[in-house]
Amino acid sequence: MRPSKDFLKKPVITIDEGRYLGEVKDLYLDEALNWLAGINLGSAGLLRRKALIVSREDVVVFGIDAVLVKHREVVKNEDEVEETEKWLPLSELQGRAVDTPGGTKVGQIGDVILDQEARVSRFRLSKVFVAGTIAEDPTIPRGAMLDTGGVDGVMTIDLPKAEQPEAVSASKTET
Secondary structure, eight states: EEEEEGGGTEEETTTTTTOOEEEOOOEEEOOOOOOEEEEEEEEOOOSSOEEEEEGGGGGGEEEESSSEEEGGGGGGEEEGGGGGOOOHHHHHHTOOOOTTOOEEEEEEEEEEOOOOTTTTEEEEEEEEEEEEEEEESSSGGGGGGEEEOOTTEEEEEEEHHOHHHHHHHHHHHHH
16 A cells, blocks of 8 residues: 555656656546546646646556556547546645535545555545544545545545544554
């Protein structure tokens, strides 16, 4: 398990030529916040700047020191990949409020923790507004999320599910 911030600023290199393509500027998550959908290599163009992206399917390895991709043709402009309009940049998820169905403010998203297949495992909170288990271990398992916050900008979680002992002990072994 790795926090997504570990991927930022990593070089992106092709495995066929060993060519440096750039560095990871941001990550994209799918609309339901289940997995990493792509990586952002920054922007290109003088007047109409467009994000340069690599889809998750084109990544061979998310390594410790670098991200390895198939070949240089996997880098596309954002308008060349239809799904990107549904992707959420990690930078836009960070700071998103988290509450319960009853409206209790729990905290704010700081980062996501990804498993070996780049699936979202947990959400790490940067700010915590409640006492108890989440204050001691400021992470929320993906399975405790009820609403991504895509409509109102506030993620809703099942607090009792997030505080289950097995969920807490699992997060301590991940970080």
